[in-house]
Amino acid sequence: MVHHSGVLIPAEKSYLFQNRLRPLLRRYHCDSFETLYERAQAPDATDLVGAVIEAMTTHETSFFRDPWAFEALTEELERLYRLGKREVSIWSAACSTGEEPYSIAMVVYEFCRKRPSMKCTILASDIADDTLAKARKAEYFRLGSYLPEDYAGRFFLRADRRMTLREEIRGMVDFEHFNLLDIRKRGKVFDIIFCRNVALYFPNDIRLPFFQDLANCLPAGGMLLVGSSESMYRATARYERARHGNHFYYRRAR
Numbered sequence: 723m724v725h726h727s728g729v730l731i732p733a734e735k736s737y738l739f740q741n742r743l744r745p746l747l748r749r750y751h752c753d754s755f756e757t758l759y760e761r762a763q764a765p766d767a768t769d770l771v772g773a774v775i776e777a778m779t780t781h782e783t784s785f786f787r788d789p790w791a792f793e794a795l796t797e798e799l800e801r802l803y804r805l806g807k808r809e810v811s812i813w814s815a816a817c818s819t820g821e822e823p824y825s826i827a828m829v830v831y832e833f834c835r836k837r838p839s840m841k842c843t844i845l846a847s848d849i850a851d852d853t854l855a856k857a858r859k860a861e862y863f864r865l866g867s868y869l870p871e872d873y874a875g876r877f878f879l880r881a882d883r884r885m886t887l888r889e890e891i892r893g894m895v896d897f898e899h900f901n902l903l904d905i906r907k908r909g910k911v912f913d914i915i916f917c918r919n920v921a922l923y924f925p926n927d928i929r930l931p932f933f934q935d936l937a938n939c940l941p942a943g944g945m946l947l948v949g950s951s952e953s954m955y956r957a958t959a960r961y962e963r964a965r966h967g968n969h970f971y972y973r974r975a976r
Contacts, residue, residue: 746773783821784866791947792829794966798945799833803840810842815917817846820857827894847900854897860887905935912939919949934960940974947971
């Protein structure tokens with residue numbers, strides 16, 4: 723897991739392997755976890771490795787999770803607009819099933835609706851192809867408690883229990899497969915990056931260089947939002963801490 727995705731499963735949570743990988747035994751016709759492991763080592767086992775990562779990584783998410791982050795996003799868009807910037811790029815670096823980038827898209831839609839000269843691009847990436855497929859489909863059975871009340875009616879089409887995001891929001895997001903361990907190969911710079919609740923699972927020897935390399939994806943003063951419980955300890959030389967209410971985010975040091 724660490725080699726392919728950077729995710730470290732602590733020994734005390736090793737039971738997760740059995741619980742989450744058991745369905746893959748049937749899917750890949752393996753009679754034991756040892757056989758599954760051996761097959762995953764093969765050079766052509768990319769599909770199996772992807773399935774293992776998909777099963778083991780956490781996909782707990784919801785629309786507008788941590789509402790303060792989206793308030794901070796609105797403030798940042800306003801700041802950039804006042805500075806005369808009319809093209810803004812945003813990256814949701816671990817988008818899971820799409821709730822985060824689509825929440826970003828709703829914020830951007832509302833902001834740009836009143837300021838038509840502002841153009842924003844939103845890129846969303848994830849390591850798991852099955853998860854990306856769900857994100858692109860944009861169909862949900864739960865919208866969560868953080869979604870603004872009027873957004874459900876304005877931005878979703880309901881059919882029985884299923885809610886599908888309207889194309890005007892869905893079409894604002896481009897999705898791609900990307901492994902965050904390849905951050906040095908990113909080759910793009912974004913004004914705003916959401917990278918929340920990902921590095922939380924990285925061991926220290928991966929977390930520190932990851933955040934240092936992630937700074938190269940931001941311009942000087944660019945905004946980085948991480949999870950509330952994620953530590954930037956020892957990586958802050960490349961960042962300046964900023965505050966939104968009782969919460970903190972980061973900017974690339976100038």
